[in-house]
Amino acid sequence: VARLTSSQSQSAVTAAQTVRTVSRFVETDRSGDGITLRAAQHLAEYRRDLHRMFPAELEVELRRVDGEIKLVRKIVKMANSEDAVAGIAYLP
Secondary structure, eight states: OHHHHSSOOGGGSOOOEEEEEEEEEEEEEEETTEEEEEEEEEEEEEETTEEEEEEEEEEEEEEEETTEEEEEEEEEEETTTTSOOTTGGGOO
C-alpha cells in the first residue's frame, strides 16, 4: 500500500547497491544426505542517498544430490517484518 500511494516507482529508480552478511550458522537437523541450518543475515541497502538495514533469521535446508549440494528450502524471517519493504526483489 505504501508503494502504491507514493510517487516512487521501482522501475524508474536506479538499482540499490546492497551488501549481505550471513553468519552465526547453527546446525539444527541432519538426516541421510540432508542438513538444516539456522543463521543470521544482515542486508545493507544504499539507494537514493539513504542506508537501510534488513536483519533477518534464516532457515536453510540443503541436500546432497548426485554429488552436488542443492538448496531444498530457504525461509527468511525479517526482524522488521511489520515495515514496508519496497526493494524486496533482492532479499532472497
